[in-house]
Amino acid sequence: MTEVLFYHLDRQPLERVLPALLEKCLERGWRTVVQAGSVERRDALDAHLWTYADDAFLPHGTARDGPGDLQPVFLTDGHDTPNGATVRFLVDGAEPGDFAPFERVVYLFDGGDEEALAEARLRWKQAKAEGYAVTYWKQSSSGRWEKAA
Numbered sequence: 001m002t003e004v005l006f007y008h009l010d011r012q013p014l015e016r017v018l019p020a021l022l023e024k025c026l027e028r029g030w031r032t033v034v035q036a037g038s039v040e041r042r043d044a045l046d047a048h049l050w051t052y053a054d055d056a057f058l059p060h061g062t063a064r065d066g067p068g069d070l071q072p073v074f075l076t077d078g079h080d081t082p083n084g085a086t087v088r089f090l091v092d093g094a095e096p097g098d099f100a101p102f103e104r105v106v107y108l109f110d111g112g113d114e115e116a117l118a119e120a121r122l123r124w125k126q127a128k129a130e131g132y133a134v135t136y137w138k139q140s141s142s143g144r145w146e147k148a149a
Helices: 014-027 039-051 114-129
Strands: 003-009 032-035 073-076 087-091 104-110 133-139 145-148
Touching: 003 014, 003 114, 014 032, 014 039, 014 073, 014 087, 014 104, 039 073, 104 114, 114 133
Parallel strands: 003 104, 003 133, 032 073, 032 087, 087 104
Antiparallel strands: 133 145
16 A cells, blocks of 8 residues: 655755655665656756755656656656656645555645645545555654654
């Protein structure tokens, strides 16, 4: 059964959190899809993932970079999953599709944005009602992710 994880961003922005989470996925051998809420946001994340750290390399691409099945991390603004990903990240209001093909679906939402909070609450209720295992994660004062009740 798909696990749906909600990451409440209140100590660090998406641009700091997403690369670290994607690195963890790659370390575990998981192929991922990052679905953004718009083409512009997808393109901004694409550019950011090339430059977020001087000493890091995070292999990723979009449909314009060639065959998606070659990308361990695929960025999109739609429901496509050409790389056979088992993990899907939803950011910036991305509309979720079918969860069934994934082991994990991860919502990342800005805790300082009332609209994003309302959307996350709605998605939480929907996922629970559909019988998915849902978990809520929040950063501690040390920056470590902790599972909340």
